[in-house]
Amino acid sequence: AVLIEKLRVSLSRDEVGVALQPQSNLRSGRHEGFEALARWKVGGAAVPPLELISVAEEAGLITQLSYRLIDKALAAMAGFRRDGLSPGTIAFNVVAAQLQEPDFIERLCAMVEAHGLSPQDIEIEVTENVILDRAAGNIAAALKQLHKKGMSIALDDFGTGYASLTHLKQFPIDILKIDRSFISGILNEKDDEIIVRTIISLAHNLGFEVIAEGVETIDQYKQLSNFGCDLVQGYLLARPMSEEESRAYLDSVR
Ligand code: G
Ligand code: G
Ligand code: NA
Ligand code: MN
Numbered sequence: 166a167v168l169i170e171k172l173r174v175s176l177s178r179d180e181v182g183v184a185l186q187p188q189s190n191l192r193s194g195r196h197e198g199f200e201a202l203a204r205w206k207v208g209g210a211a212v213p214p215l216e217l218i219s220v221a222e223e224a225g226l227i228t229q230l231s232y233r234l235i236d237k238a239l240a241a242m243a244g245f246r247r248d249g250l251s252p253g254t255i256a257f258n259v260v261a262a263q264l265q266e267p268d269f270i271e272r273l274c275a276m277v278e279a280h281g282l283s284p285q286d287i288e289i290e291v292t293e294n295v296i297l298d299r300a301a302g303n304i305a306a307a308l309k310q311l312h313k314k315g316m317s318i319a320l321d322d323f324g325t326g327y328a329s330l331t332h333l334k335q336f337p338i339d340i341l342k343i344d345r346s347f348i349s350g351i352l353n354e355k356d357d358e359i360i361v362r363t364i365i366s367l368a369h370n371l372g373f374e375v376i377a378e379g380v381e382t383i384d385q386y387k388q389l390s391n392f393g394c395d396l397v398q399g400y401l402l403a404r405p406m407s408e409e410e411s412r413a414y415l416d417s418v419r
Contacts, residue, residue: 169224171207172217181205181217181230183237184405187414188256188376188398191390196418198254198288200398201238202405203230218260227262228269235273239280241408246281250415256288256319261298264291264307274314284315288340291318293326296336305336312337319376324364333371341368345379345399351388362392369393 175181185199205217212220221227238255245252263269277287289311296304308318319340320328324347343364350357361377368375377389380399389397403414 168207168212168216168220169226172205172220172224172226172230175205175207176226176230176233179233181233182407183234183241184407185238185241185255185411186398186405187402187411187418188254188396189402189418191386191394191397196251196253196415197396198256199238199242199252199411200256200290200405201234201258203234204405222260222262227260228266231257231259231263232272232276236276239276239282241411242282242286243280244408245412245415248412250412250419252411252415254286254288254317255282256290258290258292258321259295261295261300261304264295264304265300270307270310270314273311284311287316289316289318290321290342292321293323293328293332296320296332297327309337312339324360330367333373338373340374340376340396342376342378342398343394345377348377348379348385348389348399349381351392352382352384358388361389361394365392365394 182204184202184204186202187199188197190197203214203217205212221230235257242252242255274284277284298304312318317339318337319342320338321342322344323341325344341364343361347357347360351361365375374395376396376398377394378398380386380397380401382401386397386401406414
């Protein structure tokens, strides 16, 4: 309850920020895009994003908060382009409540256009919990509309939740993000290696791209390359960064 009040104040003062973490193509080695991650500090201490999201959902502030973050990230992307940089795609994490907002798609598209970007620049990340929400019928319809507009849909934290393979057919998924809990063991845990190889082959056979999260070492990167993984994200490339740090990063990889 205290945090809810603090969140209201932070929102009114525009104090909730966004960090950007880069994703890179494993075959070309080129920068591919960023994931936008919420950042909120209370009294100098960072509140974990998952806690922020659950406080915002409880307070009924999740859509308001998310539009702010989306707008900030889109503004950063547009700014990078004006600076002659190629920021690629931007991925947003969304919860079920956002996808069920009647005007979410219209508003998102209007924001994208207002920043001079196109739907092809946008990725929408959903977790298995989002697609398993009780109103899953509406969720599927919303994701289909976003997909039809040209945005990509990524299934986040794949392998850790309760989604069944049926969902891979029912939802318009373009990208599977392998959860970082599997990536940490690919060099020395046979089970993790088998799981990751199997997810990659499943994804490719279904026509999806695969991104590995939480890639921290060059040996993990090489192993994922051997496995035919498409994209990587993790501390090896960079931690989630401020807009200024992200600009410097883009400059360094071009
Ligand atoms: O930022 P961090 O690396 O701690 O992220 C933790 C989790 O919080 C991630 O799973 C991420 O998907 C989620 N998360 C971060 N920012 C947002 C956001 O703006 N909206 C939603 N729904 N989830 C977010
Ligand atoms: O799946 P999700 O959206 O939660 O993924 C983003 C989360 O993963 C954020 O909390 C981010 O800070 C964290 N993260 C990103 N890269 C790495 C990494 O290489 N190692 C670890 N341990 N965490 C990472
Ligand atoms: Na995510
Ligand atoms: Mn994830």
